[in-house]
Amino acid sequence: MWRCLAGLRGAALAAGFRAYTPAAERKKFYQNVSISQGEGGFEINLDRRKLKTPQGKVFIVPSEPLAIAVATEWDSQRDSIKSYTMHLTTLCNTALDNPTQRNKEQFIRAALKFLDTDTICYRVEEPPGLVELQKNEWDPVINWAEKRYGVSITSSTSIMGPPIPAETKETFMKHLASYNTWSLLGIEYIIVQLKSMVLAMGLIDRYLTVERAVLLSRLEEEYQIQRWGNVEWAHDYDLQELRSRTAAGTLLVHFCSESSTVKHKLLQD
Structure with missing residues (x-):
């Protein structure tokens, strides 16, 4: 349930990206x-x-x-x-x-909204194996983010989610403001894929690899697959596609934030 709730805003934003992507093939x-x-x-x-x-x-x-x-x-x-x-x-x-005629401030606000429904902040109360898995895999990322940005980020099993301090939002707002509009588009795109601003920041800061960030964003799915099995081709396709989209967003951020020539x-x- 928590994954579904946390993903609602991500689905809405992702729809905007899909609408601008030509689906048909041409010669x-x-x-x-x-x-x-x-x-x-x-x-x-x-x-x-x-x-x-x-x-x-x-x-x-x-x-x-x-x-x-x-x-x-x-x-x-x-x-x-x-x-x-x-x-x-x-x-x-x-x-x-x-x-959509958005400006820099609107990109920043859209990214910040994900803090309220961040995937790794929504926890389950059962089964015990998934509870332990979330704690072991997600807590270190939250601890890293708290130290890296000097903020407080909590988790919760409540349907309302954890309360995010205003100071935390203010810190992330200032950090995002240091990026240009192209990079902010990439950041938002990554957040939409991972349904997590914390994971996105870990990826952009090179604390996480693309493969690791994607795995952490799909922790519950991977747990269920290991327990009950899966339709192999469908799982592999979804996983590779998510990695590809996440990598593209990451490259956009890095290539638009760094000065280099080839x-x-x-x-x-």
Whole structure:
């Protein structure tokens, strides 16, 4: 029950991302992918065509590593273009077109709301094995976050969830304000995937790996699977897809928060 309640807001936010992701496949129309430096950033070229966003804007990103990562997504497509597999491209399209017309303050508020329904703060009272598993796996992450940010984060078995001190929210608000809008989009995207701001911060700060963060976000599911079994192909697909989306959000944050350049710019088949 707690997982369901904690995930309601995440499902609502995730719907917004899905709505901006083209689901249909289309025939591949290009041979070579390259990047070039343009005014204000780096552009993606499909043969001699500039990549455009769904709203027709020139696709231009703020850092060279991000451009190379996006170009790699396009270069990896084979006979058809599967847009639903190109998570970084989708995130960049969202940042460029901003279909919901949100500003930096709104991104920060959306992220902070997840503190009230954070997955790792909602605990079960039974079965004993899951209770112990949550304590052993989630408590160290909460302890890390409290020390890292100098805040108080509690857990609860109540349907109302744990009370989050105003000082904790204020601290996280100031921390999020240090990121630019592109990075905040990535942070929100990670939070939506993991249904946890605490896990997202642990991932961005490199305290957790993508694999570890995803596992911790699915702790109850993994416990039930080990106990009762699973439909193997469905579980594997869901797990890999969640890792892929989470990794894309993490790369967006890092590539938009760090200054670096890469010499090799041309990608060709």
